[in-house]
Amino acid sequence: MKHGPMSRVALLLFLAAGLVACGGGSTKTTPPTTGSLSVTNNASATIHEVYVSPTTSTVWGSIQNTAAIAPGTTWTLGGLAPNSYDGKAVSVGAVGRYYAYTSNLPITAGTTYPTSISNSAFSGSIRVTNGPSSSITTLYVVPAGAASWGVDQLTADIPLSGVLTLNGVASGLWDLRCVHLDGTTNSAYALSVSSLSYTGVTCL
Amino acid sequence: MTTTEMTRLLRAAATLLALAGAAPALASELPAAVDQPVLDSPASDAAQSTRSPADAPRRTDSATLTPGAPASQGASDDYRSTDQGEPKKR
Numbered sequence: 343m344k345h346g347p348m349s350r351v352a353l354l355l356f357l358a359a360g361l362v363a364c365g366g367g368s369t370k371t372t373p374p375t376t377g378s379l380s381v382t383n384n385a386s387a388t389i390h391e392v393y394v395s396p397t398t399s400t401v402w403g404s405i406q407n408t409a410a411i412a413p414g415t416t417w418t419l420g421g422l423a424p425n426s427y428d429g430k431a432v433s434v435g436a437v438g439r440y441y442a443y444t445s446n447l448p449i450t451a452g453t454t455y456p457t458s459i460s461n462s463a464f465s466g467s468i469r470v471t472n473g474p475s476s477s478i479t480t481l482y483v484v485p486a487g488a489a490s491w492g493v494d495q496l497t498a499d500i501p502l503s504g505v506l507t508l509n510g511v512a513s514g515l516w517d518l519r520c521v522h523l524d525g526t527t528n529s530a531y532a533l534s535v536s537s538l539s540y541t542g543v544t545c546l
Numbered sequence: 547m548t549t550t551e552m553t554r555l556l557r558a559a560a561t562l563l564a565l566a567g568a569a570p571a572l573a574s575e576l577p578a579a580v581d582q583p584v585l586d587s588p589a590s591d592a593a594q595s596t597r598s599p600a601d602a603p604r605r606t607d608s609a610t611l612t613p614g615a616p617a618s619q620g621a622s623d624d625y626r627s628t629d630q631g632e633p634k635k636r
Contacts, residue, residue, distance in 0.1 A: 436588070527575045530580045533580045544578060
């Protein structure tokens with residue numbers, strides 16, 4: 343059987359295409375070994391810090407982002423080994439630091455797992471101002487209606503006319519008690535705490 | 547007489563009574579003045595990120611690190627749960 347020049351060229355092209363399709367070409371693709379996590383800031387406040395650590399870890403580790411995440415923008419963290427991760431976002435206000443958490447984020451190789459953070463995910467803060475008469479030695483803050491005052495929230499006394507901001511307080515209603523060095527106390531009941539906000543309390 | 551002055555007067559009276567060993571429960575516990583929640587304003591740019599070289603990120607992205615000081619003024623603590631021990635990572 344005879345073939346013309348054009349049919350030979352067509353045959354060569356066909357064979358070359360077959361080699362490439364069978365992996366006979368020089369390019370070699372390496373399958374991805376890591377995944378990514380994207381964080382979309384759907385809150386009205388800027389996210390300043392993001393922490394990501396394996397779910398089995400007991401510590402958060404270092405800040406992962408190197409720039410703040412503005413409202414309405416998305417930031418992606420790559421290079422994550424396939425695993426289950428927890429995340430923590432921090433918005434730093436002029437007064438308080440506000441936290442949002444998420445857990446059990448499944449990261450798989452070659453994929454990007456999307457997460458988003460809204461206002462309601464963030465905690466609030468309580469800003470306690472002491473009067474000029476006596477330092478505050480103990481501060482109790484418990485959910486409204488709790489049966490007991492729980493643990494002391496202070497790591498150091500609040501000095502005369504001093505201010506302490508208690509961060510990481512979930513939005514909702516809280517009872518608060520200031521105990522002064524002179525034995526007197528101030529109490530507030532059902533004070534309201536909101537996300538990304540601080541509630542001022544004065545204990546004279 | 548303002549509320550603050552009245553509160554101070556009550557505290558002084560409570561202290562005197564406590565010193566005399568006869569402080570009634572009502573006088574020794576005064577109400578705290580409570581404000582409504584205030585939406586916090588953003589921290590200044592210079593105070594948005596605090597890191598030392600030892601605290602560098604494990605992974606890199608394309609952004610630029612902006613060192614700065616903590617934004618919160620005065621002392622601050624994180625809330626501690628009333629149950630025994632700290633919640634995981636919080």
